Amino acid sequence: MQPTFARGLELFFLFVLLPVSFLFSYPAPIKVGLTVAGFVYILIHLKRSGFLKIRFPDQTYWKPFWKETVIKLAIVIIITSLYVFWIAPDKLFSIVIKKPILWVVILFVYTFLSVWPQEIIYRTFFYDRYESLVKNKWLFIFINAVLFSLAHIFLRSFLVQLLTFLGGLLFAFTYQRTKSTTLVSIEHAIYGNWLFTVGMGEMLAFPSAD
Numbered sequence: 001m002q003p004t005f006a007r008g009l010e011l012f013f014l015f016v017l018l019p020v021s022f023l024f025s026y027p028a029p030i031k032v033g034l035t036v037a038g039f040v041y042i043l044i045h046l047k048r049s050g051f052l053k054i055r056f057p058d059q060t061y062w063k064p065f066w067k068e069t070v071i072k073l074a075i076v077i078i079i080t081s082l083y084v085f086w087i088a089p090d091k092l093f094s095i096v097i098k099k100p101i102l103w104v105v106i107l108f109v110y111t112f113l114s115v116w117p118q119e120i121i122y123r124t125f126f127y128d129r130y131e132s133l134v135k136n137k138w139l140f141i142f143i144n145a146v147l148f149s150l151a152h153i154f155l156r157s158f159l160v161q162l163l164t165f166l167g168g169l170l171f172a173f174t175y176q177r178t179k180s181t182t183l184v185s186i187e188h189a190i191y192g193n194w195l196f197t198v199g200m201g202e203m204l205a206f207p208s209a210d
Contacts, residue, residue: 148172
């Protein structure tokens, strides 16, 4: 089997077939088992490739990263605040006001148990394994964002699909330039935690403040 074909088949199984399969009804233990097996497979590959070591990005990336992230966050804050105020004003910052302890717990859990694994899989592994298959970097970023959105299809929410696609574009672009899991994880955590903070948590399958 040719290496390119084998990697393409691997990509299809891990990033298309597996997430789409979660739309169908079959025993939850099997779904969990397949997910864990896939994640372990990815970790083994990254371990062999030396990508599981903690690496701090070059200092030249930090200043432009924070400058761009603050600008993008400001845009996200304005748009999402207006959206929640218009669609569900009672949800605006409700989790912070009603359940501040839960809010803090979710911030930590989301950052370390959701963001990091997602970025390890969809940026670090994905780029190391498949970047050579697509010569056009913009097309590769688009593919990465589509598949990142597909990973959330089991939530059956158009809003989630849209936000994860847009987020996927931003995160892939950041990783494309920096090749830093640290920076892209920070960016992902900032935007994701803001969405939960502003009151979109219930819309995005987070615990409710009610």
